[in-house]
Amino acid sequence: MVSVSEAxxxxxDFLFVPIVQSIPIEEAQGKIIAEEIKADRDLPxxxxxxxxxxxVSFEQIQKGKQEFIIEGTQAAGQAQLRLTTNENCFEIMTGAPLPIGCDTVxxxxxxSIQNKLASVHNTSTTEFQNVHAKGSDATQGKILLKIGTRLSPADIAVLASVGKKEVTVFKYPRAAVISTGDELVDVAETPLPHQIRKSNSHALTTSLNQLGCSADQFHLxxxxHELTEKLKSILSDYELIILSGGVSKGKYDFVPQVLESLGVKKLFHGVSQRPGKPMWFGVSQKNFVFALPGNPVSTFMxxxxxxKLWLTKSMGEQPKIQHAILAKDFSFAPSLTYFLQAKIKNExxxxxxxPDAGGGSGDFVNLIDVxxxxxxxxxxxxFKAGEVFQLHLFR
Structure with missing residues (x-):
């Protein structure tokens, strides 16, 4: 058995090395960028x-001028106009380029406007007011997005603004999520008293999706014999394998021995933690296999x-390490790292x-409340109130 830090x-030490691919920006949300993005011109x-x-020209305001003849209207999307004399003005719309000869809006x-004459009220006016200066956001050539950035909707807007119809991103590993167990039935089925619906595989798949990684689901x-035959096929088709169940010491927990018989080298089996103590991890030349305990809270934790840490680091993204302050005293006797479910409040x-420990590793309903x-x-x-500990948020 290894410690949490050892695990x-x-x-x-065994990260996936992704290849890169070019995809349309419409598909890039949540992906990790594999190229630097620079401003192709000044922004704005x-x-x-x-x-x-x-x-208007601020020079005229300084001279005390308060009435300006309107030469026309400068609209957004219209080529830049030019004043015939800086004693006049243009009406201007938000987003429009400042006409030549003007520096203040x-x-x-x-x-007030009457008969094409604009009269300025007795209010304070400053030079360059209400003007978004050229290049004030970014100058041409400035790096806007660095390699390893997870693309958000705001980042997609930046890509569009610099003319990137397609973007180079890291390609996620082909992932398979596998539930195991004779007691599991499909979501749409009505379970018998001794059966339960599959839930872990859906939690794992959607958690991967949140990270930008798609996955196919299987049940074994x-x-x-069935585990051996089907896992052999899955191992040949996928790189990241996440199993749920079948890794403890029960009579029907065949997963570890089957994986090793198929050439997946065990790197550890068992972590000194609760929940999730029977966790197994191994690799082959092609595969990275996480075999997680079947209890829902264990799987999720x-x-x-x-x-999540492994995938984030594999894709070149720096994980965000967060900490929280324990709000109430909590006791835990076993000499194990304990992952305490908690409701988080920003105060x-x-x-x-x-703390909201719930009813144990099988109480997945409690995850709704934390x-x-x-x-x-x-x-x-x-563990005393006021002490600071590492936090792993999932909401």
């Missing part, structure tokens, strides 16, 4: 009005503590963790 180190590319009103609220019965800018796991270190029994 993490072993897993991170021209001095831009930020309010509707009139565009006075909003409609501060003027507790039959050594192990994914968020280990698989005055601090993340406070309110936001993450607080990692309580082993070799300690009493």
């Amino acid at each position: 993490e180190k072993i897993i991170l 590319p021209f001095n831009k009005a930020t309010m509707d009103g009139i565009a 006075i909003p409609y609220e501060n003027i 019965r507790d039959n050594e 192990c994914f968020h503590r280990y698989v 005055n800018g601090k993340l406070m963790a309110y 936001d993450g796991f607080v990692e309580l270190p082993r070799k300690k029994n009493e």
Whole structure:
């Protein structure tokens, strides 16, 4: 059995090395970018009005001029106009380029217009007011997005703004999520008293989807021959394999021995933690296999503590390490790292963790009421309110 820190180190010593692919930006949400994105021109590319009103030369305002003849209207999307004399003005719309000869925008609220003559009210005007200056967001050639950035909707907007119809991203491993157990039936079925519906595979698949990785689902019965034949096929077709169930010491827990018989080298089996103690991890020349305990909370915790970290690092993204303050005293006697379910509240800018241990590793309903796991270190029994611990959020 290994410790949590040892398990993490072993897993991170065997990262997946992704290839790159070019995809349309419409499909890039949540993907990890594999190229630097630079501004192809100044942003904004021209001095831009930020309010509707009139565009004037501030020099004339300084001279005390308060009435301006309107030469025309500068609209957004229209080529830049030019004043015939800086004693006049243009009406201007939000987003329009500032006409040549103008450097200041006075909003409609501060003027009155009659017979093409704009009169400025007795209000304070400053030079360059209501103007978004050319290049003030980014100058041409500036790096806007770095390699390893997970693309958000805001990042997609940046890609579009610099003309990137397609973007190079890291390609996720082909992933298979496998549930095991004769007691499991499909979601649409009505289970018999001794059966339960499959839930772990759906939790794992959607958790992968949140990271930008798609996965195919499989279900295998507790039959050594069937496990061997079907896992052999799955191992040939997929790179990342996540199993749920069949890894403990029960009479029908065949998964570890079957994986090893198929050439997957065991790197550890058992972690000194609760929940998720029987977790198994191994690799082959092609495969990375996480075999997680079948109890729902164990499966969910192990994914968020280990698989998510492994996948994030494999794709070149730096994981965000968070901490929370324990809001109430908590006791845990066994010499194991304990992943405490907790409700997280932001109180005055601090993340406070309110313990809600639930009914054990089989109580998946309790996950509805909590936001993450607080990692309580082993070799300690009493955890006091106010102490800070690592937090693994899933909500």
